[in-house]
Amino acid sequence: MQRRNQKMILGLVLIILLPLIGFWAMVHFSKRDLNMPGYYFDRVDSTRTPQGWVYDTMYYRLNEIHFINQLRHVVTLRDLQGKVVLISFYCFSCQDDSGYHWLKPMKMVQDAFHKNDSALLMLTISYNPRDDRVDIMKAVANQLQIDEDSWWFLTTDSAHVDQLNQMLFDMGINLPLEQLSDTTSWVLLDKHQYVRGFYDPADSSQLPICMNDIALLMLEKEKKK
Known part of the structure; x- marks a missing residue:
């Protein structure tokens, strides 16, 4: 009887510990083992030095941005620091029957990560900024009952449209x-604003x-200096 009780206790311990062990393994496995999303190649810059040519691989990365969100807050690159960012595109003022x-689909993503919402920031960018006013975007947000945090x-505004086009180019979207x-493809950025994925919302x-x-990007460990 004592041996049977010991087996039962061991079984209960394993049931409790296995999920914890699995989570620990995910956190500590290497990038290769987890098959982390890769980087997207832009170009190779070359510089001639006294020691010869030095080559620097450049990857698609989001640079400076300037937007207004549905809460009338100015959004810049600083607001993205340290967060995994998913970007989509939409016309808020267009008739949507x-x-x-x-x-x-973006709402499904938000719902799936609602317990980790501090690590994920979702951005839906207007491709019709001339007509997509803040009040229109706010009405859509209320209708969908999204988490606006x-x-x-x-x-x-019109003064930053050129910057928006530059942003598209920086992310590898070669369309005006x-x-x-x-x-238009969704774009996934890591915590340092490097492009790590493109996804077709129609698929x-x-x-x-x-x-x-x-x-996976939420679990990605910082590289050692």
């Missing part, structure tokens, strides 16, 4: 603002891939 169809709708659409099979990549 489908119940905001192309925003619903972790999902911002963004527009900009006027050619974007609701189905439902890519949604779980996107969510998996978000989770």
Whole structure:
């Protein structure tokens, strides 16, 4: 009887510890073991030195931004620091008879990570900033009942449209603002604003891939100096 009780206790301990061991393993496994999302190559810069040519690989990375969100707050690059960022594109003032169809996948992402919302920031950028006023974006946010602490709708003024086009180029989206659409690829950035993924919102099979990549980037450890 005592031996049987010992086995039962051991079984209960294993049931409790296995999930903790699994989480510890995920946190401590290497980038290779976790199959972390890769970086996206932009170009190679070369510099001639007395010792010969030095080559520097450049990757797509978000640089300076300037937006206004639905809460009338100015959003700059500083607001993205230390967060995994998922970016989508939308026309808030366009007539939408489908119940905001192309925003619903983003809502699914937010709902999936609601317990980790401090680590994930979602940005939906207007590709029609001339007509997408703050009050229109706020109305859409209220209609969808989104968490406005972790999902911002963004527009900009005419003075920053050129900067927005530069931002698209920096992220590897080789389209001008006027050619974007609701189905323009989502862009995933890591905590240092490097591009780590592109996803087609029209392809439902890519949604779980996107969510998996978000989770992995949340676990990504800082590189040692």
